[in-house]
Amino acid sequence: MKKKCGDVLFLMFIIIPCLLSAKTAAIESRWQKTPLKIDGDRGDWMAPSVNFEKSVQVDYAFCNDAENLYLVFIFKDQKYLSSIAKTGMTIWVNTEGKKKNVLGVRFQKKTLAAADLIAAMEKKNGPLPADKKNDILSKPAYTINQFTVINKDEEDQTALVFKEMSEPEFAALPAPGRLVFEFRLPIGPVGGLGLDAGKTVMVGFDWGGRTKEMRQEMVQDGSYEPGENRTYPDTPDYDADSISTLGSGGSMPSMRGPKHYDFWCELTLATGT
Helix, strand or coil: CHHHHHHHHHHHHHHHHHHHCCCCEEEECEECCCCCCCCCCHHHCCCCCCEEEHHHCEEEEEEECCCEEEEEEEECCHHHHCCHHHHCEEEEEECCCCCCCCEEEEEEEEEEEHHHHHHHHHHHHCCCCHHHHHHHHCCCEEEEEEEEEEECCCCECHHHHCCCCCCCEEEEEEECCEEEEEEEEECCCCCCCCCCCCCEEEEEEEEECCCHHHHHHHHHHCCCCCCCCCCCCCCCCCCCCCCHHHCCCCCCCCCCCCCEEEEEEEEECCCCC
16 A cells, blocks of 8 residues: 555656646747738648647647737637537737736627617617618528627726727638638737737637626526536537538537636747848
8 A cells, every 4th residue: 555655646746747847839920911811711821830739639820910910720629619609719818928817809609689780780880871770680680700808807898908990800610620710819009909029928718618698697597506617528519500510410419518628828929020
């Protein structure tokens, strides 16, 4: 028994320091001379600029110009999608060099009733012409790509960050055995993330699990228990519009408990010189 305890302690002394010393991937963005079209086409992103995150079987890469940071994120294994169709993808940016959630941009698809879409459009850009409203009302609902800026407590910070510049955008496009996401984040000092070319920041990717909004809904219907963590059995996502090509069979997978995934990298933005 003493020998076994000694072996366990010996392994702990070896394994724990290795885990603590695991290095965060250091990634370099490439300079982008012309704006990228955000359409989910991975043809704009060719090796050797693409990096691989083994823990979630994902290819990803960055490029930037003086105004925008672009990102491609390619899922290669359905297992790691978790419930991304429900939670969206949150991209965290920490300018202090720490793997800590401070400011994030959450991208997700949402379905809005036609009347709600009109209300959202008018809130942003003012009253719509009657013919435009009637055109929108000709369909009962719309699926839109939406973004929200959040802090570590998942509070909405959108109005404080993106004021005057063009807004972030994303697109998702399925391919055989793949799901490709493309993102654009304004980085200017006014109405953007305030990232200068050549700057090094920590970037985190976060998806799956349960969002604050989802937990609030569960509290209201009585199905949420305080203290629940965000780690659940693997449950592949289901989104007939975007990832049906990844799965097999016609049944909807169980959504009993979506698993949460995240990882970080150290990103150095490119300069145009």
